[in-house]
Amino acid sequence: MSATRSSASAKYRELGLTDHEYELIVDHLGREPNDVELAMLSLMWSEHCAYKHSKRLLRRLPTEGPHVLMGPGENAGAVDVGDGLAIAFKVESHNHPSAVEPFQGAATGVGGILRDVFAIGARPIAVLDSLRFGEPEASERSRYLLSQAVAGIGHYGNSIGVPTVGGEIYFEQSYEQNCLVNAMCLGLAPRARLIRAAAAGPGNVVVLLGALTGRDGIGGASVLASAELGEGDEAKRPSVQIGDPFSEKKLLECCLELLDRGLLTSLQDLGAAGLTSAVSEMASKGEVGIDIDLCRIPLREPGMEPFEIMVSESQERMLCVVAPECVGALLDVCERWEVLATPIGSVTTGDRLRVLQRGAAVADLPVKILVDDCPLYDLEPEPPEQPLYRPPTAVLNGTESAERVLLTLLRSANIASRRPVFEQYDPVVQSRTVRRPDEADAAVLALPGGAAIAVSIDGNGRRVACDPRRGAAEAVYECAANLACVGAEPLGLTNCLNFGNPEKPHVAWQLTEAVTGLAEACEQLGVPVVGGNVSLYNEAPTGPIFPTPVVGIVGRLPDAARAGRLAFGQEGDAIALVGPFDPSSAGSELAKLQGRAAAGKLPPIDPDAVAQAHRDVRDGVRSGALRSAHDIAEGGIAVALAECCIAGSIGATVTLPDGIDPFAEALGQGFIVSGPAEALAEMTVIGRVGGSALTIEDQLALAVSELRDARELGLSKLV
């Protein structure tokens, strides 16, 4: 390495670039990058933006489908839901910011995913959240993270008028040091309003919309600050991003009006890597160049350096491309919505991203080097010899009665009622919500014209830790099963891959196996992947998090009025068990409560039989033959039955088929349904609805009120 290069080495290494990557940059550029360029490149070549360790793997996921309008590569995916309407959706992680400042981290996570959705022209109509924390009883920190993250999600979603309609929470030791905060958003748009991020038309104007640019989330790049930060330089330190849902609400309404008036050529949110990422993505997709004039960018703080402006992650900002003749009309709309709009540059012929300051270029890079040239790495997977995760503390010793076990399961943090959480979210704003949390396995949102969409988000890390391939597949099947329970057919899937350090062979193995499992399950159910997100390096000195692929599926049902419920509804109804349900204790909640480590193969899955069961339940709900449908998940058949009883405030008496352990698990493969006896004639009837107690013959009998008390108690003290 040349002398100059080694002098630069300190910097680029601190910025996370390897020597090899820096060599590549210098070779492509034919010179050393200056500091502004280095800041931009280091972020664009980060795992977060470049998917260095996951991109190749992601190619295994099926992305084609009859309903797909937009697939991976856009800010959000989109599927056709008929009547000229599209549903856009995506899930994204905000794990690290939430670990630093849970309230603001979770809030800005919601703000970010909302922007991804309205960036393609869809009005956000629903949010779901997927959360992971350490054991809440054991850890005060976990309780703090939980209550703050939940408050932050509610704060942003409630304030901006988008209902939070669902989600999931698990507590496991492995998340103690690395909590997960994933947020999913759905948007509704007339197909004609969908817009892509590709910039076009040399001479067109690039306009920055929304908040002032401050030193928010500058993170690692701050090592480039020209002056050493000393006392009193507080302001120069990278700062925590604060969510401002009020500003985003105005920005959202403004952008949708701009699109309705046909004023925009393209639109892009500002997320990770701020302007740098937004501008280079737009230029790259449109195969054009862009000039940015730094001096025009409205700043929140004095004395910001060029690199700070280019990588600032200040929230509530969007970037759009507008034809010159439309700029006047655009500024009028923005003024009406009190949204700051500033022309900051223009689309150019050629292929360069140039950042100008008083005429001089402070950065001048080929767009390609920012977006395409980052090297992709192959993983070196190796299954671990010995278990990666230490066993949890036992709270049951295996000698307890089935009654005691069921009550303990219902009270346990992973199974107890989520009411203390979802009561902090507004699930009804926008007047579309047909099924709220706890009413059904999936949220149901009415579409104009009588049909509806359903959505669920799922992913059980402990089961993936046991068996990454089947565990990931189970996440897809469970999510689809939740849709079947309301009568919905899956249209498209999004996912967020939360894993440890992919450079470690056993994490690489978890990741590879899990993506393979996801791909297989998607193929088998015929559900295309339309988007997602990857969050790696969720790892502490004590080890990686449970491998946690989180899956969100959007489906459609023809008649909103027939959306399914999980509650037993009618004295005397028959109860049937549907599906190839062959559970085992591996990775089950009971195994956890008994102190058993996350290990052991999960039961094999019979794809055709499972798909058939999903169809049967879906059809039964759609036809109205079934009065209730609920998939069997954590806690096995006993917990599923208890949940149906509690929701309906009515008892049931059942006899389990031979050999089925009431607490054994297999996710997404079995259902508890109820309805008039004649409607269930073809099914495996296992009992009847009625009375005020749940009785499982030869196992247990408990009053529904006692079951409810246990389930309600669980989280109430912890949130």
Added chain:
Amino acid sequence: MKFGVIRFPGSCDEVDALQAAARVGEAVLLWHADRDLQDVDAVIVPGGFSYGDYLRAGAIARFAPVMDEVAEFAREGGLVLGICNGFQVLCEAHLLPGALLPNDSLKFVFRQVVLEVVNADTAFTGACQEGERLSIPVKHTTGRFYAPDDELDRLEASGQVVLRYAPGHNPNGSRRDIAGVRNKRGNVFGLMPHPEHAVDLLTGSTDGLKIFESMRAYVGDPVLG
């Protein structure tokens, strides 16, 4: 019957209110910066987080230009309904008595609550029976109704307490379980629960529709109430 629903920056439930009102009459949106009430027969100040609820819920919105017209409209006896954030705005504007404080739980709460109609002889509850129970959702962080005791006595004595949370349903620590109050004259009414979110069985209950029907009946026949 023509309803006007105000849209402030940060309003969230204005379209819901518009659609609910449209079930019983004509309904239009009124822009916060306009001074034109478009000859509506009733004004709805909707729910949401006007101006982000920054400083104090409703404190900034009350100064929007349109609110001068609403105050004038109210002085002339026009019907004004404030829902949730709208209730907060009307209190801040002194068009309604009392104030709304942070929930005693200090948390946002969404809940389908049961309300009791305390006074069915009003422009807003004429379609209900006294003592009737309504199932309507609440969703707010700042819904604890407060007024000094002597004021509360006066409000109760003069029939200005229109709705109460049924026993065990008070979600926010409101004094004397008060969920909705009207002004002395009876033409301005505010409540924390969201009647516009209880107008269709598909998405919940239809009990909230009675509020809008009452208003239409009243405007159709002002002798009532």
Added chain:
Amino acid sequence: MRARVLVRPKQGILDPQGQAVQRALPALGFTGVDNVHIGRMIELDVEDPSQLPEMCERLLANPLIEDYEIVESIAEPAHS
């Protein structure tokens, strides 16, 4: 001139925020704390301080539920 306005809940009005803090302190090992109340602080540069009382009455505080206190000419703007 930089001024500061302090707004606190009126005496006798339940202050759950103050109570929550008071309840939390012992758990953290802080004893001998009592009578905790939480209010709002507004700091601003104002050309004509004589406007402050009216600003408080009309916007910054709600006199029905809050008392306010105006502290004129405090040090340096905390923010540039």
Added chain:
Amino acid sequence: MRARVLVRPKQGILDPQGQAVQRALPALGFTGVDNVHIGRMIELDVEDPSQLPEMCERLLANPLIEDYEIVESIAEPAHS
């Protein structure tokens, strides 16, 4: 002793509340107001004031995003 803690958003950290109030004021006829920031005020009786700094760090303020200022021995409890 009655003490007061003033908590304000750290310099450089976005203060949406302050922004919103500042934008609202001119409309109300209050001009010449600038640089508005909104924070919290905590008032409390404390036996051992030397505990205050740690109290602020751990509970009363969020040091990541807020600065605090301790004003010891203020007048009379504002509340009985």
